[in-house]
Amino acid sequence: MTQVTMTVNGKAASGDVPGETLLSDFLREHLRLTGTHVGCDTSQCGACVVLVDGKAVKSCTALAASLDGAEVTTVEGLANGELHPMQVAFNDNHGLQCGFCTPGMIISGIDMVNRYKAEGRELTEEAIRHELEGNICRCTGYHNIVRSIKDAAASM
């Protein structure tokens, strides 16, 4: 067992976890933050993407024990009194169908907007489609997801 302390959505969270505990399990089972979804559990679908120290990471492919001291943001931690601009954009553009992939799409969207802004690059529609390579929507609702991210990029 390894003692882990992280900051999750701005609050200290700790637990004694077995070595094999995945970050996704720590978030969902220990902290009951079930907004982070586990779709494929093989690192492909991206429903489990969360921000770790500000960067998008597949939480099903990271050990909780390795992230002692990390700052983690899940979809539950985005709204601060009001919805995050990315959440608003997904709402406005109907950027979802069944909604299962949405937590990962929103986090990946925020990650790509942040990176492109920091590097001074334009986040074009083509770039968004490439950046979403690691996020799969089984409803194939990509058009509105791409529109949502483009919309949010203008207001973030």
Added chain:
Amino acid sequence: MYAVNYHKPASIEDAVAAIGGADEAKILAGGQTLLPTMKQHLAAPSDVVDIRGIGGMTDIAVRGDTVTIGAAATHAAVAGSNEVGSICPALAALAAGIGDPAVRHMGTIGGSIANNDPAADYPAGLLGLGATIVTNQREIAADDFFTGMFSTALEDGEIITAVSVSKPDRAGYAKFRNPASRYAMVGVFVAKTGNGVRVAVTGAGEDGVFRHAGLEAALAGNWSPDAVDAVEMSADGLMSDIHASADYRAHLIKVMAKRAVAAAG
């Protein structure tokens, strides 16, 4: 995933001790291959030894015409590194094309080459550039490091600490992605260096990454995409699987070689 003991040593000495004290240890660098493999029970180590807590493991530094990249530097860090870009933009571009953005935030150069997946990108880049792999015990030339599919010259308890790459005159990389997995079905890295032309091919060989003597000779005589046309391309020793036949991969090697030379300029 089976139960596993997790270690995060702060020094190479402690890492070596943790590996030595375990029934069967695996080194964890980014985990983007190891953890999925453990979930599928294709690997079942008793212990994982995370090297990301060791000082200097993520450093990237330029000295003269050589860039040294720490083994735990992530693909995103290499892709965005001004130091790597100043020595070999093609290597930075290669890193920017591995996996997807979230995988690039975790996956590392040391982890990739230690695993030596036959379809991974970095083995082609490092073999093509004639890189040096630095471990806690020695320095290994890339030509001696990649010894076959999923196998390397690393001994038990040997830990990659860094990779050094010297500035090529020109270099380029092109890959044809498997449409589903996005791994390279064929990837070709070309480099023109002070020691001659080097061409490394990934995704195609039954024994993993390899250099192609015919392409090297042709490009040494004439550094242009057209020079590739006359090269005889044998399908011997190339993989055939549900994704592509050996003949198809042989054809792709020529097409990717041309694109890589064109990208190198």
